Ligand SMILES: [Zn+2]
């Protein structure tokens with residue numbers, strides 16, 4: 001691919017790191033009803049340095065680092081955009097899907113939607129946070145987790161292991177649910193207060209013994225885990241659906257929904273402000289953990305389960 005030339009309002013980004021999201025696999029396979037048009041460049045967890053700017057962009061931005069997320073462009077004027085829900089804009093363009101993305105040495109991005117990366121956060125850390133991080137941070141935000149609430153995270157994969165950490169940052173007590181012991185060991189390392197192996201134990205019964213959870217965040221690919229997440233809620237509970245099981249259907253018992261005052265909500269990625277907040281609560285990289293400037297492209301591969 002030739003190095004793209006930034007148009008008016010765009011920046012040219014020289015990529016330093018690019019994460020892998022399960023959406024990239026779906027894009028490459030053409031799994032979803034709205035398909036990208038080949039040839040295209042996937043990748044929407046790109047982090048790099050601005051090499052050049054198009055017309056109308058302050059040249060002082062050259063040399064600064066930015067993240068290039070899934071929300072590559074929104075109209076900025078519709079009812080969603082002006083009310084803080086640019087992630088729902090019907091005119092949005094998606095990086096690595098409807099516009100070329102970050103699995104390349106260079107990409108161009110709408111300057112308004114390229115989010116600055118603070119100096120303390122390495123490009124390697126920032127890359128997966130640009131989709132998996134902001135997605136799970138937003139899920140915790142949408143759930144309005146309050147301190148001392150109990151939060152269950154179903155699926156401790158690329159999304160869930162981050163959701164667990166954001167739930168703790170928000171002050172929640174956490175319950176990690178997965179079917180793999182090594183994922184549950186990771187959850188304990190990350191500070192989970194309880195872990196449940198859903199292959200060995202019924203997670204609904206195990207969580208009921210704790211008194212139920214105020215919030216359940218469903219990140220796993222199994223439709224059954226969504227039902228279990230719903231059934232784990234105590235009165236006033238909130239189920240946030242993040243994972244995308246293929247052909248998934250969530251049967252909701254209306255009687256429980258009404259009498260227990262339960263909320264079920266879907267959450268998709270996050271806004272530029274959400275991503276800035278993600279970077280703000282990311283601890284500085286340990287010395288020596290950032291990629292050397294000589295390595296032009298590096299990839300990180302969290303294990304996506306959605
Ligand atoms: Zn993604």
Ligand SMILES: [Zn+2]
Pocket residue numbers: 074075076077078079080081086089090091
């Ligand atoms: Zn819009």
